[in-house]
Structure formats: structure tokens, C-alpha cells
Amino acid sequence: MGLNIIVCLKLVPDPEGPADSFTVDQASRRVVVHGLPPVANPYDENALEAAIRIKEAAGDGEVKITLLSMGRSLSKAVMLKALATGADEYVTVEGEQLEAQELDSYTTATLLASVIRGLDYDLVLTGRQAADTNSGQVGLGIAGLLGIPAVTVAQKVEVSGGMVRVERVLPDGFETVEAPLPALVTVSHEIGDLRYPALAAIKAAKQLPQKSLSLSDINGELASTGLVERMGLAAPSRERACVMVGADTGEEAGRALAERLHADRVL
Amino acid sequence: MADEKVFVLAELDEGGGLSKLTLELMGLGARLASETGGELDAVLLGEDVGASAAELATLGASLVSAADHPSLGKYNPDPYLEVLVRLLEPQDAFTLLAGHTPMGQDLAPRLAFALEAGLVTDCVAVEPGQQAGGPVFVKPVFGGNALASNVIKTPRRLATVRARVGSAPESAASGGEFVALEAPTAEPPIRSLGRTTEDRGVKLEDCRVVVAGGRGMGGAEGFGALEELAGLLGGAVGASRPPCDSGWIPASAQVGITGTIVAPDIYFAVAISGSSQHLSGMSESGKIIAINQDPEAYIFKVSDYGAVGDWKQVLPALTEALKHHIS
Structure with a gap:
């Protein structure tokens, strides 16, 4: 086996869910999610897609993709689907204390780095940020703790001759950079969506190796509260009084809207 | 937290002048510094940045630390990190504000982990918070479904701040001093092979x-x-x-x-x-x-x-x- 890729995949409440499925509980300073299933963090899915493309380019048996997830309680269905898209094994860290909203970026990166140290790795891929904490620190933190080069916001990732070549998204284009392996790359959505696994692949994925770790297995100590502490949580005030234009057909609604906008001097 | 310094990490725009967000951070930094009684310093890295460094001194910076070197002309994380760590390592307690820009998002987490400093990214408000024991950093979480107010418990604090959170200082000040920072020496592991500009049309x-x-x-x-x-x-x-x-x-x-x-x-x-x-x-x-x-x-x-x-x-x-x- 030539190249070992680790993809960090966080499970989050579906960020494309309607806004009213998220409410704020001020007492616990937590966001409470109603009726939204967990999904793989979309940027982490992009990272997995990047890994699979590297694997395809390298040919059979040259690349091994290990998925790594951590959390209080991880959805088997989500993990199986990710595994089936083209990964080779899954390593999970689960524990009561690993509630995502209670861990700051420093703690999360420290724990993940200590897992990765125990694995074979040439390339570590993460999403550019998680859809729940929106912090964008963990990937760079893992690289810092492992002492390896890190490149962020990739739209393309290629590996050859012990180097990783990355196209980094810039506001007005992209920059191509190269770094020696081992390295870490954070991936952005410009790379494209994660492919869907075939049903047969999902079935077959059940047979792939899965390793479940606990905090004590990785000598992980939770720094009691991390470096950053949440003091309060508030719901943003976004609601407006909406003037609905009534109409029987779409055409009428369009005309009525135009008249109303004109009358109110909006347009 | 008395006498703690506030640093602003300045950034240039495409035209080579100080970015609008940098001016806003200077205004925000001044407000934080007046609360703590500490001084406001600015840090600028780049190539041929003398004029912008001088401008920072008129925007309320007591001290402008500038690293001026060809290797800093285009942002490359490791040389930037080396210069900043050398500047900030001797400082026990401070608050550093950077823009939540492509550079800020790439650099601030590296700096935070190198200094074991707490970092809050994408701040939409930074309030002086004497009672909380330090500034309160407000950021959206869950895609903006909630706003979290955070305190940083380490004595070194970092934040990246969005545009239009601070407002540029109204009157020009004078008398800021300058110090030249040493250029980076380490060979950067990441090598740029070039930039490709794409026409993105209107902004x-x-x-x-x-x-x-x-x-x-x-x-x-x-x-x-x-x-x-x-x-x-x-x-x-x-x-x-x-x-x-x-x-x-x-x-x-x-x-x-x-x-x-x-x-x-x-x-x-x-x-x-x-x-x-x-x-x-x-x-x-x-x-x-x-x-x-x-x-x-x-x-x-x-x-x-x-x-x-x-x-x-x-x-x-x-x-x-x-x-x-x-x-």
C-alpha cells in the first residue's frame, strides 16, 4: 500500500435544514436541533471526494483511505454511507464527553491529532470548516500539533512523487502550491460534491474494518473547558413583517408585486 | 487584564494601501485598548510597506511593527507565522485582532496553535468585557442560527473580525513609533507555483x-x-x-x-x-x-x-x- 490518506469527517445536524429547526436554549447555552437527521459535514464530504479522486488516479491498491470521526454518539447510517463511497476503513472515537458543542477547537484538534499519531498517514484531509461550530480551526490545529505543512481551502488536490499539489481558492482565482508529504489539506466546496455510493457498495461496506476507540485508548485528556468558553448564546433577530401580495395566479402575483414595490418606492 | 496590549494585524488591499477592514480594526482596537489601559500596536508584513506602516502610525498605533521583505510580498503561511511568533512569543498577555479575510482565516489558527492562544474566528462583535475578565467575542454558529458570546481564557487572545464590525478612527493621530521586524529565515515548506486569475465579473x-x-x-x-x-x-x-x-x-x-x-x-x-x-x-x-x-x-x-x-x-x-x- 503506497499512500495513506486520513479524512476527518464530522457529523453535524443538516445545515441545509430550515432555520426554524434550530432553537437556542439560553440556560444550557446550546443550540437545540429539532427533527433534523445528522449528516456528514458538507466540507468534510468534499475532503472525502478529494481523497477518492486521488485513489482513482493512483490505481488499484495504491491508496488507502481511513475515515476518522469523533463524537458523543455517531450515526452508523451516515458513517456507512461515507465508507461506501470509496474509503477503506473507519476509525471512530466515541464518548459521553465528546458532545461537539462542548468542545472548543483546541480540544478537538488535540484529540484528533493524538488519534492520527497512532495511525499511518501521508496526507490528512479535512473540510475547511464545520457546519455547526463554523470555526475553521481544527484542520490547521491538527497540522500544527503534528508539525506538518498545511494548505487551506483546496479546490483540487493531487499527489505525486512525495509531494501534494493543491489549488487554493482565492477571491479572484486560485493559487497552485506544492508541499512535501506528510501534509494536511483543508478542502472547500469548489472541488465538487461527494459521489453517491451504490446500494451494493453500502452493503459491502459493512464488511470493511471499523475500529472504535474511547478517550482512554488515545490517552486523550479533556482539558476541562478548553481555551475558549461560551458565556452566552442568543438567537439572531432576523424576522421582518412581510407584506404578502395576494393573487390567484403566478402572473398576477408578479404584477401585483411590481405595483406594490413601485407604490412603496422600493423600485 | 490591565495594561494589556492590543495588536492589529494590518492587511493591504489589491491597490497596495491599507484595507478598509484594517482601518476598522484600528478603530475597534483603540476602543479595546482604552478599556484595558494598554496600548494599541499595529503589525504589518509585506514588501515595500513603508507608506502603509507610516499611515498606521497616524491611525492610533503607538508602535508599528513592520516586516518588509520580498519573501513576504505574497502571503505564504510559514514565513508569516515565523515573523509573528517571533514578535508575539515574548508577550505574555495581549489581544490580537485580524480580519476574517482569506489571509486571516489561514493565519490566525496557525498562530493560535503555535502560541497556545485561544482564538475566536468570524467575530461579528467584540465588546470590552471587564466583568467577564476580558473582551467578549461574538460569532455566528450553526450557520448563523445562533450567536455565541465567548471569552478566551488564555492570556493571549486572538480573533478574526468581519468587515463593518469596527469603524475607522475619525481623527488622525501622530507620534507612533516604528520597529522593523526581522525577515523570515526558514525555507518555507509550501512553495507557490503561481496564481491564476479568473474573471469573476461584478463583485x-x-x-x-x-x-x-x-x-x-x-x-x-x-x-x-x-x-x-x-x-x-x-x-x-x-x-x-x-x-x-x-x-x-x-x-x-x-x-x-x-x-x-x-x-x-x-x-x-x-x-x-x-x-x-x-x-x-x-x-x-x-x-x-x-x-x-x-x-x-x-x-x-x-x-x-x-x-x-x-x-x-x-x-x-x-x-x-x-x-x-x-x-
């Missing part, structure tokens, strides 16, 4: 009118209808995330917490249901006008005007009727 964030489409547009064709309305109003076309992910429109059109954050005078949300990560990118708009087939769509709750119907019927009628008023 969404500069437009007075944005006409955005969502998943309900159903395909790339629908965006043509949005173009027509945008063209009529002198605006630009945006999108929520799904159309970008589906390739109906380039990713640069994405409005949202991970795309462009806009606040035009008028924002049309067409066939957009109103996911939070999208709302976070446009909820500061002047007037929000929603068109959606579903009368229960969340987008209507956050809009000023709403029309229920299929965009294929509503939009041409709206555009046609507006032509009479505008021409």
Missing part, C-alpha cells in the same frame, strides 16, 4: 441589487430569467448553496456564511427556502423580496415583501411590469 458585495435563486430554480436555465431582472435593475445574480453545488451557476455567486456576505439595498430571494447558512449572508439587506411556491417557506418570515407562486410565472410578469416603471 456581489458591491452591488446595490442582488437577484438570487435557490434550489427551486431547478436548473441552469432558470438563472437566465434572474439575469434579466438583475440586468433591468443594474444588479447581479446570486444564489444559495444548492445551485452552486449542482453547477447551475459558478460557486462565486454563492451568498451565505461560506460564500459572499452581502447587504444590498434590495435583495430578491427567488425559490430560496431560507436555510440559515444562506440567511446569514444576506439578512442585513435593505429590503428583502421573496418569491416562493410554498406559502409556508421560512424565507417569507425574514422578508419585507412576498409573492407566492411558481417563479416561472411570477418572475416574467414581475420583470415585465417593472420595465414600465423603470424605463
Whole structure:
């Protein structure tokens, strides 16, 4: 086996869910999610897609993709689907204390780095940020703790001759950079969506190796509260009084809207 | 926290002058420093940055630390990190503000882990917080569904701050001193092979009118209808995330917490249901006008005007009727 890729995949409440499925509980300073299933963090899915493309380019048996997830309680269905898209094994860290909203970026990166140290790795891929904490620190933190080069916001990732070549998204284009392996790359959505696994692949994925770790297995100590502490949580005030234009057909609604906008001097 | 320094990490814009966000950070930094009784310092890294360093001294910086070297001309994380760690390592306690820009997002986490400092990214407010024992850093979480107020418990504190959070200092000050920082010495592991510029057309964030489409547009064709309305109003076309992910429109059109954050005078949300990560990118708009087939769509709750119907019927009628008023 030539190249070992680790993809960090966080499970989050579906960020494309309607806004009213998220409410704020001020007492616990937590966001409470109603009726939204967990999904793989979309940027982490992009990272997995990047890994699979590297694997395809390298040919059979040259690349091994290990998925790594951590959390209080991880959805088997989500993990199986990710595994089936083209990964080779899954390593999970689960524990009561690993509630995502209670861990700051420093703690999360420290724990993940200590897992990765125990694995074979040439390339570590993460999403550019998680859809729940929106912090964008963990990937760079893992690289810092492992002492390896890190490149962020990739739209393309290629590996050859012990180097990783990355196209980094810039506001007005992209920059191509190269770094020696081992390295870490954070991936952005410009790379494209994660492919869907075939049903047969999902079935077959059940047979792939899965390793479940606990905090004590990785000598992980939770720094009691991390470096950053949440003091309060508030719901943003976004609601407006909406003037609905009534109409029987779409055409009428369009005309009525135009008249109303004109009358109110909006347009 | 008395006498603690506040640092602002300055950044240049495409024209080579100090960015607008840097000026805003100087204003915000001054407010924090006056609360703690500490001084406000500015840090600037780049090539031929003398004029901008001098300008920082007139914006309230007591000390401007500048590293001026060809290897710093284009942002490369490791040389920047080396210079900043050398400057900040001897400082036991401080608050450093950087912009939540591509550079700030790439550099601040590296710096935080190198210094074991707490970092809050994407701040939409930074309040001096004597009672909390340090500034309170407010940031959106869950795609903007909630705003979290954080304190940083380490004596070294880092934050990246969004545009328009601070305001530029009103009057020019004078008398700031300068110190030249040593150039980086280590060979950077990451080598740039060149930049490719793509014409992204108009900048969404500069437009007075944005006409955005969502998943309900159903395909790339629908965006043509949005173009027509945008063209009529002198605006630009945006999108929520799904159309970008589906390739109906380039990713640069994405409005949202991970795309462009806009606040035009008028924002049309067409066939957009109103996911939070999208709302976070446009909820500061002047007037929000929603068109959606579903009368229960969340987008209507956050809009000023709403029309229920299929965009294929509503939009041409709206555009046609507006032509009479505008021409």
C-alpha cells in the first residue's frame, strides 16, 4: 500500500435544514436541533471526494483511505454511507464527553491529532470548516500539533512523487502550491460534491474494518473547558413583517408585486 | 487584564494601501485598548510597506511593527507565522485582532496553535468585557442560527473580525513609533507555483441589487430569467448553496456564511427556502423580496415583501411590469 490518506469527517445536524429547526436554549447555552437527521459535514464530504479522486488516479491498491470521526454518539447510517463511497476503513472515537458543542477547537484538534499519531498517514484531509461550530480551526490545529505543512481551502488536490499539489481558492482565482508529504489539506466546496455510493457498495461496506476507540485508548485528556468558553448564546433577530401580495395566479402575483414595490418606492 | 496590549494585524488591499477592514480594526482596537489601559500596536508584513506602516502610525498605533521583505510580498503561511511568533512569543498577555479575510482565516489558527492562544474566528462583535475578565467575542454558529458570546481564557487572545464590525478612527493621530521586524529565515515548506486569475465579473458585495435563486430554480436555465431582472435593475445574480453545488451557476455567486456576505439595498430571494447558512449572508439587506411556491417557506418570515407562486410565472410578469416603471 503506497499512500495513506486520513479524512476527518464530522457529523453535524443538516445545515441545509430550515432555520426554524434550530432553537437556542439560553440556560444550557446550546443550540437545540429539532427533527433534523445528522449528516456528514458538507466540507468534510468534499475532503472525502478529494481523497477518492486521488485513489482513482493512483490505481488499484495504491491508496488507502481511513475515515476518522469523533463524537458523543455517531450515526452508523451516515458513517456507512461515507465508507461506501470509496474509503477503506473507519476509525471512530466515541464518548459521553465528546458532545461537539462542548468542545472548543483546541480540544478537538488535540484529540484528533493524538488519534492520527497512532495511525499511518501521508496526507490528512479535512473540510475547511464545520457546519455547526463554523470555526475553521481544527484542520490547521491538527497540522500544527503534528508539525506538518498545511494548505487551506483546496479546490483540487493531487499527489505525486512525495509531494501534494493543491489549488487554493482565492477571491479572484486560485493559487497552485506544492508541499512535501506528510501534509494536511483543508478542502472547500469548489472541488465538487461527494459521489453517491451504490446500494451494493453500502452493503459491502459493512464488511470493511471499523475500529472504535474511547478517550482512554488515545490517552486523550479533556482539558476541562478548553481555551475558549461560551458565556452566552442568543438567537439572531432576523424576522421582518412581510407584506404578502395576494393573487390567484403566478402572473398576477408578479404584477401585483411590481405595483406594490413601485407604490412603496422600493423600485 | 490591565495594561494589556492590543495588536492589529494590518492587511493591504489589491491597490497596495491599507484595507478598509484594517482601518476598522484600528478603530475597534483603540476602543479595546482604552478599556484595558494598554496600548494599541499595529503589525504589518509585506514588501515595500513603508507608506502603509507610516499611515498606521497616524491611525492610533503607538508602535508599528513592520516586516518588509520580498519573501513576504505574497502571503505564504510559514514565513508569516515565523515573523509573528517571533514578535508575539515574548508577550505574555495581549489581544490580537485580524480580519476574517482569506489571509486571516489561514493565519490566525496557525498562530493560535503555535502560541497556545485561544482564538475566536468570524467575530461579528467584540465588546470590552471587564466583568467577564476580558473582551467578549461574538460569532455566528450553526450557520448563523445562533450567536455565541465567548471569552478566551488564555492570556493571549486572538480573533478574526468581519468587515463593518469596527469603524475607522475619525481623527488622525501622530507620534507612533516604528520597529522593523526581522525577515523570515526558514525555507518555507509550501512553495507557490503561481496564481491564476479568473474573471469573476461584478463583485456581489458591491452591488446595490442582488437577484438570487435557490434550489427551486431547478436548473441552469432558470438563472437566465434572474439575469434579466438583475440586468433591468443594474444588479447581479446570486444564489444559495444548492445551485452552486449542482453547477447551475459558478460557486462565486454563492451568498451565505461560506460564500459572499452581502447587504444590498434590495435583495430578491427567488425559490430560496431560507436555510440559515444562506440567511446569514444576506439578512442585513435593505429590503428583502421573496418569491416562493410554498406559502409556508421560512424565507417569507425574514422578508419585507412576498409573492407566492411558481417563479416561472411570477418572475416574467414581475420583470415585465417593472420595465414600465423603470424605463
